[in-house]
Each structure stands twice: as structure tokens, then as C-alpha cells.
Amino acid sequence: MLDWSIAIGAGIAFGLGALGTGIAQARIGAAGAGVIAEKPELFGLALVFVALPETLVILGFVVAAIILFVLPTM
Amino acid sequence: MLQKMTKIQVIGPKDDLHSTVDFLYNLGTVHLEDASTTIAPGDTMLRRVQASPKIDIAGALVKVSGMFHLLPTMPVNEALKTQIYEGLRWKNDDELVDEANQVIGELETVTKELATRKSDIEFTLTNLTHYEEVIEKLQPLEAQLPILEGFEVTVILIQREFKDVLEIVRSALVEITHNQFELMSADVDEATTAAVTVFNKRYSDQVHSFIWSQNVNEVRLPPEYLDKPFDQVLTLVDEQRQKSTVEMSAVNEELVELSRNWYPKLSVLKEVLEDRNEELSVFTKFGQTDYTFVMIGWVPQKQLANTKNALKKAFEGRVIVNDLSVSREENYNAPSCYDNPRIVKPFETLSNLIGTPRSGEIEPTLLLALFFPFFFGLMVGDIGYGICILVFALVVRWFYGQRSPTIKQLMNILIICSIPTMFFGYLYGEFFGNLGQMMGWIQPVTIDGVTLDRIKIIVPLIIFTVAIGVFHVFFGLGIGVVNARRRSNQKLVCTRVGMILTLASIIVILLAIVAVVPSILVAPGIVLLVIGLPLVMYGGGIAGAIEVMSTFTNVLSYARLMAIGMASVVLALVANELGSSMGIVLVGLLVAVLLHGLNVVLCMFSPSIQALRLHIVEFYSKFYEGGGRSYDPFKRGTAK
Numbered sequence: 001m002l003d004w005s006i007a008i009g010a011g012i013a014f015g016l017g018a019l020g021t022g023i024a025q026a027r028i029g030a031a032g033a034g035v036i037a038e039k040p041e042l043f044g045l046a047l048v049f050v051a052l053p054e055t056l057v058i059l060g061f062v063v064a065a066i067i068l069f070v071l072p073t074m
Numbered sequence: 075m076l077q078k079m080t081k082i083q084v085i086g087p088k089d090d091l092h093s094t095v096d097f098l099y100n101l102g103t104v105h106l107e108d109a110s111t112t113i114a115p116g117d118t119m120l121r122r123v124q125a126s127p128k129i130d131i132a133g134a135l136v137k138v139s140g141m142f143h144l145l146p147t148m149p150v151n152e153a154l155k156t157q158i159y160e161g162l163r164w165k166n167d168d169e170l171v172d173e174a175n176q177v178i179g180e181l182e183t184v185t186k187e188l189a190t191r192k193s194d195i196e197f198t199l200t201n202l203t204h205y206e207e208v209i210e211k212l213q214p215l216e217a218q219l220p221i222l223e224g225f226e227v228t229v230i231l232i233q234r235e236f237k238d239v240l241e242i243v244r245s246a247l248v249e250i251t252h253n254q255f256e257l258m259s260a261d262v263d264e265a266t267t268a269a270v271t272v273f274n275k276r277y278s279d280q281v282h283s284f285i286w287s288q289n290v291n292e293v294r295l296p297p298e299y300l301d302k303p304f305d306q307v308l309t310l311v312d313e314q315r316q317k318s319t320v321e322m323s324a325v326n327e328e329l330v331e332l333s334r335n336w337y338p339k340l341s342v343l344k345e346v347l348e349d350r351n352e353e354l355s356v357f358t359k360f361g362q363t364d365y366t367f368v369m370i371g372w373v374p375q376k377q378l379a380n381t382k383n384a385l386k387k388a389f390e391g392r393v394i395v396n397d398l399s400v401s402r403e404e405n406y407n408a409p410s411c412y413d414n415p416r417i418v419k420p421f422e423t424l425s426n427l428i429g430t431p432r433s434g435e436i437e438p439t440l441l442l443a444l445f446f447p448f449f450f451g452l453m454v455g456d457i458g459y460g461i462c463i464l465v466f467a468l469v470v471r472w473f474y475g476q477r478s479p480t481i482k483q484l485m486n487i488l489i490i491c492s493i494p495t496m497f498f499g500y501l502y503g504e505f506f507g508n509l510g511q512m513m514g515w516i517q518p519v520t521i522d523g524v525t526l527d528r529i530k531i532i533v534p535l536i537i538f539t540v541a542i543g544v545f546h547v548f549f550g551l552g553i554g555v556v557n558a559r560r561r562s563n564q565k566l567v568c569t570r571v572g573m574i575l576t577l578a579s580i581i582v583i584l585l586a587i588v589a590v591v592p593s594i595l596v597a598p599g600i601v602l603l604v605i606g607l608p609l610v611m612y613g614g615g616i617a618g619a620i621e622v623m624s625t626f627t628n629v630l631s632y633a634r635l636m637a638i639g640m641a642s643v644v645l646a647l648v649a650n651e652l653g654s655s656m657g658i659v660l661v662g663l664l665v666a667v668l669l670h671g672l673n674v675v676l677c678m679f680s681p682s683i684q685a686l687r688l689h690i691v692e693f694y695s696k697f698y699e700g701g702g703r704s705y706d707p708f709k710r711g712t713a714k
Binding site for chain 2: 044045047048051052054055058059061062065066069070
């Protein structure tokens with residue numbers, strides 16, 4: 001049976017990362033929409049900018065994976 | 075890859091200037107530079123060439139284009155077109171303008187008259203439709219209107235959101251007409267309300283003046299419709315519409331007849347005038363002496379011999395091409411011309427998202443074409459999805475490829491990406507998630523005792539993807555060192571070498587701490603850190619040291635290769651589980667197909683964006699400078 005603290009820890013690590021990404025993406029997405037309205041040719045670049053903060057949730061995911069799968073074996 | 079560019083100087087007798095420009099325009103290999111910028115003020119040897127102001131090519135082009143666009147499009151016999159083109163192509167500017175003026179003289183009056191008639195009829199038809207809409211809506215109110223001798227009926231239109239204005243109009247009418255009026259309203263459509271008012275004609279001027287002052291849109295019916303019941307007005311509107319439609323058909327027939335006789339000549343004349351106008355527009359870029367002209371430009375190395383030979387043959391040696399030696403700075407600012415193999419070409423679309431590379435720096439499209447499909451396949455990794463993406467891309471390319479080059483290139487990228495997707499699908503043993511395994515068609519490949527079932531090897535996959543990140547970031551920094559050396563920027567070389575050493579030391583120390591490598595390697599790691607960090611700070615200052623942490627985060631960012639793939643495989647498993655748990659086979663099948671369809675669509679977007687992002691943010695940032703300008707040869711079809 002998985003220790004509840006491990007599950008909670010993994011949840012917090014991933015959840016806060018996702019929250020941070022969401023907040024950042026909301027702002028970048030709004031700015032990106034403004035950019036595209038002015039210069040539609042920058043659509044591709046705006047899309048990449050929107051994807052930028054996903055590093056946060058990816059790092060959260062890595063930490064969560066370490067908590068879930070590596071910590072119990074140590 | 076970028077082609078090596080050669081700066082050339084074209085010199086010839088002034089008598090050959092026009093024909094040389096025309097020749098280069100058709101050859102289409104020279105990126106012209108503004109030679110006039112190299113002419114110093116007061117320079118008596120070389121002056122700027124000016125196009126003759128007497129020849130009004132642009133004016134003729136405007137008139138010919140105007141007439142051309144008025145005529146209905148006709149299919150043109152290619153042989154006839156070529157014949158006309160050959161007749162016009164070799165005329166000099168004066169002869170061409172004379173020819174254009176002759177055509178304009180013959181056509182201008184008749185086309186103007188037809189255009190005016192057509193425009194008037196269109197205006198009448200639009201007005202009639204407008205009257206009809208309003209009157210049809212107001213017709214039910216007619217019964218309530220008092221029919222009185224000497225009274226006037228006026229219709230006004232108001233946007234529904236400003237309907238309150240009606241009350242203001244009513245109060246004003248009470249005052250102006252001493253309460254001798256009727257005002258009724260009805261909604262015409264979602265946005266408009268029409269109101270009809272009847273008042274004594276002696277207040278007409280005051281009422282109209284008030285309506286005008288309130289900026290209210292009044293429907294002014296033609297005089298022949300005034301003082302008539304609405305049903306009669308509608309009949310008149312219908313009769314007028316039929317009459318106008320017949321007139322319009324007559325005008326169109328005349329235009330078709332005119333087009334039948336003139337369309338081929340006008341289309342070719344317009345094309346030749348456009349070319350000649352484009353040629354004249356570059357004249358101010360050239361320099362001249364009393365007897366010679368001088369052009370400066372860039373030619374890709376591969377086309378240099380061809381350009382030289384063609385000019386030599388065409389002008390029998392009168393026009394010569396000199397290779398100019400260029401400084402490092404000039405070479406750095408030369409136009410950039412892609413020279414990629416056909417299979418890499420589609421990825422130029424993605425590279426162009428971040429601008430044009432500088433001439434002389436390593437152009438990363440080839441590397442993008444290598445790593446992008448690999449990352450995409452690593453993330454999606456499903457034979458079934460790979461087949462779906464391949465079929466989708468082929469179908470879209472078939473239907474829309476001709477219309478949009480960008481769509482064609484994006485679909486080519488998807489086609490290329492579908493191959494590693496199927497390959498990794500084979501490794502993971504995935505065919506629409508675990509469907510292949512459930513049906514016994516396929517199993518994950520086992521390497522060194524590790525079965526590549528993605529769901530069961532999360533941690534090894536994270537380590538593998540981060541290892542890819544280490545390689546990719548180090549590779550990028552290595553290219554960055556080469557680019558910095560080419561620019562002779564020693565500080566930048568130091569920063570990038572220092573970054574490689576520092577990053578390597580951090581990784582070695584971390585691996586030693588978690589006992590993946592022997593702890594004896596901690597000491598060499600510290601030595602690397604001691605050498606690397608000062609180098610980074612020498613080149614980039616304190617910000618450089620902070621950049622070390624950012625670069626380390628870049629490496630970890632590659633874990634997304636595993637995370638995005640995991641999301642895709644879990645959704646595929648959910649589709650299969652949900653589908654198989656349905657009591658009715660057909661419903662289960664439908665649910666599974668819908669979920670897999672959604673997943674395939676997501677797989678085409680998300681992994682593409684993530685793979686692109688890994689390149690632009692994590693990889694290119696280590697070496698790419700950009701800010702270059704594209705090779706834009708002076709050639710036919712580029713007229714702006």
C-alpha cells in the first residue's frame with residue numbers, strides 16, 4: 001500500500017507546477033492573441049511562447065515521478 | 075545549410091543598361107544591392123542612375139490594370155498569349171508605352187462608360203433590396219396609418235441598441251407638429267428597427283432638419299414612390315428590379331464581348347508593363363559614369379559561373395562581372411540563401427519562424443530535420459497513430475497542397491514524422507495503445523532485459539530523455555563555440571566553452587552523489603567547475619553564472635519527451651478500456667474510435683509544438699544568432 005504522504009507529496013509537486021504553468025500560459029496566451037491580431041504571420045512563434053512555461057509542469061512531473069517511484073525504493 | 079555567397083560587380087556600357095537589367099530580371103540569380111550607398115557625396119566619378127521621368131510606365135500600368143480588372147476573366151490560348159508576348163517583349167520603353175496608350179485610347183471611354191453604368195445599376199439594385207426589406211416589415215403597420223391629404227410619410231432606421239432615440243424623436247415631433255403626427259415602429263432584422271411617421275407636409279422641412287441633426291438614418295424613397303400605398307411601392311420596386319436586372323445583363327454581355335476581343339492582349343500587356351515597371355524601380359540602385367553603368371549584387375556560389383557565362387554570351391563580352399573581395403563584416407551581412415536537400419526543405423518553414431540565419435553561421439535546419447522527427451516519434455510512438463498521421467497528411471497534401479505551399483510543407487513534415495512514430499510504436503509494442511497487445515499482434519521489444527513498455531519504465535524513460543537533453547544541449551553549445559570562433563568573438567567562445575565545462579562538472583558531481591558513477595570522479599568534476607565557471611563569468615559576467623542554472627533547467631526540460639508521450643499512451647489506454655467495457659459492441663467501438671481520433675489530433679499538435687519548442691528554446695539558444703536577411707533575387711514574379 002502506498003504511503004499517503006508520498007501520494008500527497010507527488011500530488012503537490014505536480015499540482016503546483018501545473019498551477020504555475022496555467023497562470024503563466026493564461027497571460028502569455030492573451031498577449032499572444034494580441035500579437036496575432038496585429039501580425040498573423042507570428043502565429044507560429046506565439047504558439048511556441050505559449051508552450052514556454054510548460055517546463056514548470058514538466059519539472060513538477062519529474063519530481064512527482066521521483067517521489068512516487070524512486071523514493072519508496074531508497 | 076547556407077550557400078556561400080559571392081559579391082559581384084556588373085559593369086557595362088550605358089547603352090546596354092536597359093537590356094542588362096532586363097536580362098538579369100529574366101535570369102533571376104542576382105540579389106541586387108544599392109550601389110548608390112557606396113557613392114560618396116560629391117563623387118564625380120560615379121553618379122546615381124535615374125530612370126527617365128518622360129516615360130510613364132507606372133501610369134500606363136495603372137490604367138491597363140484598371141481596365142483589365144473590369145473585364146470578365148477569359149481562358150487565354152497559350153499560343154496566342156506567347157505570340158502577343160513576343161510582340162511586346164522586345165519593344166523599348168517608349169514603344170511599349172505608345173502601344174499601351176493606343177490600347178488605352180481605344181478602350182478607356184467604352185470601359186469607363188460600362189463601369190459607370192454597371193456601378194449605377196448595382197447601386198440601384200442594392201437600394202431596391204433595402205427599400206423592399208424595410209417596406210415589407212412596415213406593411214402590417216400601414217392599416218393603422220391615417221390616410222390624409224397633404225400628409226407626408228417618412229421612414230427612419232435606427233440600430234436596435236439605440237431604440238431609445240425613438241422617444242426623443244416622438245417628443246420632438248409633438249413639439250414640431252403640435253401633436254399632429256403618427257409614429258410606429260417595427261424590427262427589420264436583428265440589428266435594425268424601422269419607424270414610420272406621418273405628419274403634415276407643412277412641417278416637412280423642420281422634421282427632416284431635426285432627423286438629420288440627430289444623425290438618424292432616414293430612408294429616402296425615390297419621388298415616384300412617395301404618396302403611394304406600400305403594396306404599390308413594392309410592385310414598383312419589383313418592376314424596377316426586373317428592369318435593372320435586364321440592363322445589368324446587357325452591360326455584362328457588352329463586357330464579355332469586349333473581353334473576348336481584348337482580354338488576351340490586356341493580360342499580356344499588363345504582365346509586360348509590370349515587369350518593365352519592376353525593372354525601372356531598381357534603376358536608382360545603380361551607379362553610372364559618362365559611358366558605363368555599375369551594379370552591385372550577391373550571387374550564390376553555385377550560380378556564379380552560370381550568371382557570368384550567360385551575361386558574357388548575351389552581351390558578347392561588353393558586360394563583365396567582377397568578383398569582389400569582401401570583409402568579414404560584409405560577409406556576415408550577406409543575404410542568406412538556403413541550400414538544403416529536398417527532404418530537409420519542409421523544415422525551413424519551421425526555421426523561418428525565428429527569422430533568417432546570418433550568413434556565415436551554422437544554419438540549423440538540417441539538424442532540425444534530424445532531431446524533430448526523432449523527438450516527435452519518441453513522444454507519439456504508436457504504429458496505429460503513425461499510420462493515421464501518414465494518411466491524414468497525404469490526404470490534406472493532396473487536396474490543399476497546391477493551394478497553400480505552407481500547408482504542403484507542414485504536411486510533408488507530418489509525413490516524415492510518421493515514420494519514426496511507427497518505428498517507436500514498434501519498439502513500445504503499441505498499436506492504438508495496448509490494442510495490438512490485447513489482440514496478440516505485437517509485443518514491446520526487450521533490450522538488455524528491459525521491456526520497452528512505456529507505462530512500466532517511467533523512471534528509465536525520464537533518465538533516457540534527460541540524457542538526450544544532455545547530448546542536445548552540449549551539441550548546441552559545441553555549435554555555438556564554432557559560430558563564435560567564426561565571428562572571432564573570443565568572449566563568446568570563452569562563455570560557451572565555460573558553459574560546457576560547468577555543465578559537465580555539475581552532471582558528473584550529481585551522478586557521483588547518487589552513486590551512478592564512482593565517487594572518485596567528484597574531484598575531476600570540481601576541477602572542471604573551477605575552470606569552467608570563471609570562463610563563463612569572464613565572457614558573460616554575473617548574468618553568465620545565472621545562465622548556468624538556466625542551461626541546467628534546459629537539460630531537465632527534455633523530460634517532456636517522456637511526459638507528453640505518457641499522456642498520449644494513457645489516453646489511448648483509456649480509449650481501449652472504455653470501449654471494451656461497453657455492453658454493446660457497436661457503442662464500444664464508437665467510443666474507442668472517437669477517443670483515439672481525439673488522441674491522434676492531439677498527437678499531431680502537442681508533440682509538434684513541444685519538439686519545436688525544445689529546438690527553439692533549448693537548442694537554438696546555445697548557438698543561433700539570426701537577424702540575417704533572405705536572398706531575394708531580382709527576378710520575374712516578385713513585383714510588389
